[in-house]
Amino acid sequence: MKITLFGTQPYDKESFERIRDAYGFDICYHRSHLNANNVALARGSDAVCIFVNDTADAETIRQLADLNVKLIALRCAGFNNVDLNAAARYGIPVVRVPAYSPHAVAEHAVALMLALNRKVHRAYWRTRDGNFSLHGLLGFDMYGKTAGIVGTGKIARELIRILKGFGMTVVAYDPYPDRRYAAEAGITYVSLDELYSRADIISLHCPLTDRTRYMIGDVAISHMKPGVILINTGRGQLIHTEALIDGLKEKKIGAAGLDVYEEEADYFYEDTSDRIMDDDVLARLLSFNNVIVTSHQGFFTREALDNIAHTTLQNISDFSERRELVNEVRAEPENAVVK
Ligand code: NAI
Secondary structure (H helix, E strand, O other): OEEEEOOOOHHHHHHHHHHHHHHOOEEEEOOOOOOOOOHHHHOOOOEEEEOOOOOEOHHHHHHHHHOOOOEEEEOOOOOOOEOHHHHHHOOOOEEOOOOOOHHHHHHHHHHHHHHHHHOHHHHHHHHHOOOOOOOOOOOOOOOOOEEEEEOOOHHHHHHHHHHHHOOOEEEEEOOOOOHHHHHHHOOEEOOHHHHHHHOOEEEEOOOOOOOOOOOEOHHHHHHOOOOEEEEEOOOHHHEOHHHHHHHHHOOOEEEEEEOOOOOHHHOOOOOOOOOOOOOHHHHHHHHOOOEEEOOOOOOOOHHHHHHHHHHHHHHHHHHHHHOOOOOEOOOOOOOOOOO
């Protein structure tokens, strides 16, 4: 079995190479992200392995089918970057890693909340410069506040467990509410509008679909509590970034912690410090002292990298040896993405 791994970073190669021999696969690593212009790199491969910023749109998938690639193995949970309808049309199954460490992402969301609430990022620079003033660093007790969680899947449930530990009230929205879980966890499902109007901190943990794209725009922001902290570790396009910038300028949004950004593919995971930033929206975001942008690193723990490598190679092995599609994702009305 030959696999072409796109978007490879040194840490990806390290974690895959550690266990590759156990599977006997031949893996070819490429730095570039898969897109319609570089499909040829996959020539001779049985499977391609891609991550969040690779693009498997209809044209890319058509070319993969021409090369007789038999499987697309996502080494991530989200699959919004794959045209599942096209994959079905060309008969290329898609598998993913549904959960590599919900703890990693949930804990990163908490890191963003706490840093923004207590202004740790600002305090860090101040004290290094001999400025020990507390002016502007006032935060609030998490205890007794209300968190609004959008989506109550694996990551959200880990986050909710932690936030309940702080003594927070949790309200949540999910189109498929799990009432039993809610009763056990001590949370309340509410409508999105009620969540927006009640939450002191809002955290997004739903997939990017046609329904959720730009769900946080002018209208949603207008319903939020003044000073709300907004956290996005889901996908960049859940938030209309220009609306967020307006909300920050009007001080409606108190702070934003963004591990994802709608145009992240051009920047995230790369050192672009030698370049002049040509994305004015990202540049404006980075200019706020109450915004923290991290480079889609929520997943980035040792445990998660090990799980990603194991599950990905196991998915490929199940397919190659038994034609079993463990962890397959298929086009369904609610997750089909229109490109
Ligand atoms: P999951 O599949 O366990 O949970 C997603 C939940 O969202 C489900 O309960 C589902 O019913 C709900 N949902 C579906 N449509 C919704 C809608 N319109 N509004 C509100 N909720 C909706 O997924 P998991 O593992 O918890 O991951 C959540 C998201 O986090 C992924 O889709 C991915 O985009 C993102 N993610 C980010 C990572 C990072 O490094 N920042 C790493 C892994 C995932």
